[in-house]
Amino acid sequence: MAQSRQDASPRTAMVTGAASGIGRAIASLLSARGWQVHICDADRDAIARMRDENPAIEASVCDVCDAMRAAQTVERMLEKTGGRLDLLVNNAGTSGMNAPLEEIDPDDWRRTLDVNVNGTFNFLRAAIPVMKRAGTGTIVNIASTAALFGYPNRSPYAAAKWALIGITKTLAMELGPHNIRVNAICPGSVEGPRIDGVIERDARTRGVAPDAVRRLYEGQVSMRRFVSADDIARMCAFLASDDAGMVSGQIVAVDGHTETLSNPL
Known part of the structure; x- marks a missing residue:
């Protein structure tokens, strides 16, 4: 990725929830393209593996729900x-329960919104003043096609994911005058362990085999297949690049065109 003509020093990125999955793919791609990358994750073992396998990437343990720890992570x-x-x-997130709303455990409801929404808020609150002082910056929030449909x-x-869309649109308006x-x-359904777990839980809720739910999910997408973490990473790298210099306030689906999230079996 081309550096600014005015400043040839490496660009810097903080990626939350990045010791596995989409976040790891984003961090790895940016690092490969010359960025100075810092990640955080709540999973200590995954952070240790990331440090061993990708020593060029700075990695630290952080629960994004903890506002003080989030601020300290940005400061470090x-x-x-x-x-x-x-x-x-802002990639850190959790998938939450698969159940009708009246069966959702209140603690799970709070935890899902705490990680996905409050965790994003905590890092935004720490990062925005830094970008404002610099007069430049880019923020990418990882939402979901669940933010475009009922689910x-x-x-x-x-x-939680619909909330991220509201945050994104509002911040684009607040921060545009600061060149941010x-x-x-x-993302649509991203192949890997996380969607496998979602499918298993959904299958239990429906009382059917996981393979039937997988076929349902694939059939909800025009291209009839899941996306990869690398697909998301490449879009993130584009949005962070000079080529996207006038792209702001946009909600970009990388999903093979989701047609619905509510097809019954």
Whole structure:
């Protein structure tokens, strides 16, 4: 990725929830393209593996729900980068329960919104003043196609991801005058362990075999297949690049065109 003509030093990125899955793919791609990348994740074992396998990427343990820890994580990054933060990717999230709303455990409801919404708020609150002082920056929030449709039996997750769309649109308006761009990516079902777990839980809720739910999910997408974490990473890298210099306030689906999330079996 081309660097600014005025500043040839490496661009810097903070990616939350990035020791596995989409976040890991984003961090790895940015690092490969010359960015100075810092990640955080609540999974200590995954962070340890990331440090071993990708020593060029700074990695720290952080529960994004903890506002103080979030601020400290950003501060530690700034100490490494000389106060520079070009890109914040709010990727940390949790999928929540699969159940009708009246059967949702209140603690699970709160936890799902806490990670997906409050965790995003905590890092935004720490990062935005840094970008404002610099007069430039990019924010990418990882939402979901669940933020574009109703999603039966996934009400906590859908509520959280719709909230991220509101945050994205509002911040694009607030921060545009400061030369800070804000966009959201809405991944479809991303192949890997996380969607496997969602399918298993959905299958239990429906009382059917997981393979039947997998076929249903694939059939909801025009291209009839799941996306990969690398598909999301490439879109994030584009949104962070100079080529997207006038792209802000946009909700970009990377999903093979989701037609519905509510097809019955």
